[in-house]
Amino acid sequence: MPSVASGGVRDSTQSNNQSSGTPSKADFFTRKQKIAQQRKSLPIASVEKRLVEEVRSNDILIIVGETGSGKTTQIPQFLFNAGFCHDGKIIGITQPRRVAAVSVARRVAEECGVELGQRVGYSVRFDDMTSSSTRIKYMTDGLLLREALLDQYLSRYSVIIVDEAHERTVPTDVLLGLLKSVQKLRSGSINQLPNIEHMKADNGALMDKKNDAQRASILKQCRVGIKLSPLKLIIMSASLDARAFSEYFGGAKAVHVQGRQFPVDILYTRHPETDYVDAALITIFQIHLEEGPGDILVFLTGQEEIESSERLVKERLRQLPEDKQMLKVLSIFSSLPSEKQMQVFMPAPTGFRKVILATNIAETSVTIPGIKYVIDPGLVKARQYSAHTGMESLIIVPTSKAQALQRSGRAGREGPGKCFRLYPEREFEKLKDSTLPDILRTDLSNAILQLKALGVDNILGFDFMEKPKSEAVVKSLELLALLGALTDEYKLSDPVGHQMARLPLDPTHSKALILASQFNCLEEMLIAVAMLSVESIFYTPREKLEEARNATKCFSSLEGDHQTLVNVYRASDEFFEKTKIGNSRENAEKNLRKWCKENFINSRSLRHARDIHRQIRENVEHMGLRVASCGDETIQFRRCLAATFFLNAALKQPDGTYKVLSSGQTVQIHPTSVLFRKKAECIIFDDLLRTNNNYMRNVTRIDYLWLPELAPQYYALKG
Numbered sequence: 001m002p003s004v005a006s007g008g009v010r011d012s013t014q015s016n017n018q019s020s021g022t023p024s025k026a027d028f029f030t031r032k033q034k035i036a037q038q039r040k041s042l043p044i045a046s047v048e049k050r051l052v053e054e055v056r057s058n059d060i061l062i063i064v065g066e067t068g069s070g071k072t073t074q075i076p077q078f079l080f081n082a083g084f085c086h087d088g089k090i091i092g093i094t095q096p097r098r099v100a101a102v103s104v105a106r107r108v109a110e111e112c113g114v115e116l117g118q119r120v121g122y123s124v125r126f127d128d129m130t131s132s133s134t135r136i137k138y139m140t141d142g143l144l145l146r147e148a149l150l151d152q153y154l155s156r157y158s159v160i161i162v163d164e165a166h167e168r169t170v171p172t173d174v175l176l177g178l179l180k181s182v183q184k185l186r187s188g189s190i191n192q193l194p195n196i197e198h199m200k201a202d203n204g205a206l207m208d209k210k211n212d213a214q215r216a217s218i219l220k221q222c223r224v225g226i227k228l229s230p231l232k233l234i235i236m237s238a239s240l241d242a243r244a245f246s247e248y249f250g251g252a253k254a255v256h257v258q259g260r261q262f263p264v265d266i267l268y269t270r271h272p273e274t275d276y277v278d279a280a281l282i283t284i285f286q287i288h289l290e291e292g293p294g295d296i297l298v299f300l301t302g303q304e305e306i307e308s309s310e311r312l313v314k315e316r317l318r319q320l321p322e323d324k325q326m327l328k329v330l331s332i333f334s335s336l337p338s339e340k341q342m343q344v345f346m347p348a349p350t351g352f353r354k355v356i357l358a359t360n361i362a363e364t365s366v367t368i369p370g371i372k373y374v375i376d377p378g379l380v381k382a383r384q385y386s387a388h389t390g391m392e393s394l395i396i397v398p399t400s401k402a403q404a405l406q407r408s409g410r411a412g413r414e415g416p417g418k419c420f421r422l423y424p425e426r427e428f429e430k431l432k433d434s435t436l437p438d439i440l441r442t443d444l445s446n447a448i449l450q451l452k453a454l455g456v457d458n459i460l461g462f463d464f465m466e467k468p469k470s471e472a473v474v475k476s477l478e479l480l481a482l483l484g485a486l487t488d489e490y491k492l493s494d495p496v497g498h499q500m501a502r503l504p505l506d507p508t509h510s511k512a513l514i515l516a517s518q519f520n521c522l523e524e525m526l527i528a529v530a531m532l533s534v535e536s537i538f539y540t541p542r543e544k545l546e547e548a549r550n551a552t553k554c555f556s557s558l559e560g561d562h563q564t565l566v567n568v569y570r571a572s573d574e575f576f577e578k579t580k581i582g583n584s585r586e587n588a589e590k591n592l593r594k595w596c597k598e599n600f601i602n603s604r605s606l607r608h609a610r611d612i613h614r615q616i617r618e619n620v621e622h623m624g625l626r627v628a629s630c631g632d633e634t635i636q637f638r639r640c641l642a643a644t645f646f647l648n649a650a651l652k653q654p655d656g657t658y659k660v661l662s663s664g665q666t667v668q669i670h671p672t673s674v675l676f677r678k679k680a681e682c683i684i685f686d687d688l689l690r691t692n693n694n695y696m697r698n699v700t701r702i703d704y705l706w707l708p709e710l711a712p713q714y715y716a717l718k719g
């Protein structure tokens with residue numbers, strides 16, 4: 001059991017335990033004053049002038065400063081005030097995660113006293129909160145990469161800040177290389193048309209309607225030969241290896257901002273925990289019952305673990321005396337719709353303490369008001385790609401020291417904090433300093449598609465900070481070629497490759513949509529792809545397994561999980577349309593939530609899927625793809641799935657396991673699949689999950705003979 005120091009630190013400045021309501025004018029001014037004071041007391045405030053000077057005199061600057069010292073929220077404001085946005089230029093700040101981009105933009109808009117989306121805004125996949133007046137723009141690294149597809153000079157930006165660079169996501173690594181060359185381009189004059197082959201008006205979708213105007217304006221600038229001002233580049237983090245980054249950027253200057261706002265006590269367990277979820281639950285209650293005021297943030301590994309822990313906390317809470325039950329449980333993970341994610345940033349109701357169960361999306365950049373205690377079991381779910389099989393799987397691994405530091409940094413932002421690491425100190429010493437860059441351990445096909453669309457043909461020649469393994473690059477190139485995104489010369493194909501690069505989805509899902517318009521089943525495929533983009537549509541509590549199974553039977557299709565997902569979506573849509581008649585939207589949504597509960601559907605995930613569906617439908621319509629339904633001819637839908645997921649085809653073996661045809665791997669159908677009990681001879685699957693077995697998730701039965709017919713580029717060669 002984790003040891004918890006008794007007698008908590010009471011922080012009189014805690015302001016979270018107040019009810020939310022419309023603030024009065026007095027409240028508003030008090031809050032404004034408090035924010036101004038908070039800003040002044042940040043360690044970074046005392047070095048504003050020096051930092052601005054450093055940015056003026058260095059085109060590339062690396063800034064390292066303690067978590068919570070004010071890098072993310074303050075530096076863009078310093079630069080704005082120093083005139084870096086004159087001529088309407090923008091300061092862009094990238095974040096590895098959307099939740100950070102959204103929440104930090106909100107905070108900075110409030111600090112500036114402006115409406116979100118005006119001077120300060122954010123832009124993340126499927127959600128754009130910017131306007132023509134936006135000058136400080138927070139966004140995901142992936143989004144800036146997509147912008148570069150339309151404007152390789154990133155001409156609207158005067159400064160780009162790559163925040164949390166230590167995370168080394170694939171988009172961050174690609175961005176770093178790209179920004180280096182953008183800087184070189186921008187330091188010269190551009191009086192000739194750039195290589196904008198990829199920007200030419202095809203029938204491919206652009207990311208949003210604004211882009212047409214944006215593209216036209218860039219072209220105009222290029223034609224008249226406007227000299228663009230140099231681009232300033234800032235790389236930031238609390239835990240990055242400044243020397244490695246400096247070397248990569250040709251000896252760029254690194255500055256260290258000293259000082260942290262409040263101390264965070266780190267506590268370790270005496271012995272390793274055998275059941276970290278249980279240990280986390282015990283620690284939550286120890287803090288709740290024994291420590292002073294302050295909210296709790298717990299890091300878990302995924303949605304399912306969070307949802308089951310949420311139920312357990314609520315259950316255990318009910319067993320406490322009534323006056324001890326004032327604990328509000330909230331959760332945050334990536335597939336949660338944005339507005340739900342934002343709820344964790346709201347103060348707990350009066351008299352309540354809040355406990356937030358989070359994945360690593362709350363690990364960097366965010367400040368969750370009220371958090372004083374962090375519980376860190378020291379684990380994270382990470383992707384692992386095998387170039388040998390071409391498959392990516394998710395595994396639970398120990399965090400790095402950098403991640404542990406970031407996690408503890410979520411406390412101590414508004415007052416002193418405590419971090420409970422649920423492992424012994426000697427284990428901490430054994431952790432790797434930093435997380436292995438994603439580029440060395442994930443599937444690269446999406447990144448390569450983006451690079452090709454940016455005109456980078458020689459992928460291994462690209463200036464990566466760390467070169468991906470050539471085996472992984474070759475495998476991804478092969479995959480893209482087999483999907484038809486690349487020509488025989490490994491150039492981006494027209495129109496398929498261009499269209500795939502423009503869809504904000506992974507390449508296989510993008511290809512599924514493009515093919516579906518030819519198979520007359522794009523309506524079904526849009527639903528399937530939207531539903532596959534969220535985690536866990538079905539909600540199956542362990543204690544109600546049989547009840548849940550019976551309730552979801554009506555949606556099940558023996559053809560497989562894809563058709564089942566389509567059935568769920570359509571049934572929910574039908575119900576929603578019916579309940580909307582004579583009801584307010586709010587009531588209709590409430591009824592839909594009730595319907596979901598009765599049918600053991602995860603209403604959060606379903607809402608998110610509906611949102612994604614709306615947006616990708618707009619994308620494909622903009623591309624000019626024909627959106628039609630195959631109606632009762634569902635075989636068309638399955639044939640289209642076979643034509644897309646042919647590399648994920650598997651054949652049943654006499655012992656009931658399956659063999660993946662492309663890799664020879666032995667795999668099993670995941671127990672949640674509708675085909676788990678009614679096994680088909682030949683199937684395709686969406687993804688592989690590696691736990692104690694290799695599980696195929698989202699499976700559909702196909703006819704073996706379809707493979708050489710629909711994917712001759714692979715099966716004809718294979719023989």
Ligand SMILES: Nc1ncnc2c1ncn2[C@@H]1O[C@H](COP(=O)(O)OP(=O)(O)OP(=O)(O)O)[C@@H](O)[C@H]1O
Binds near residue numbers: 065074368369414
């Ligand atoms: N939403 C918020 N509510 C209350 N205080 C906030 C909020 N956002 C930021 N702050 C305050 O501003 C401080 C600076 O936050 P900021 O995100 O700029 O720090 P940082 O140096 O970028 O940290 P990190 O390296 O952890 O991302 C926080 O420590 C906190 O005191």
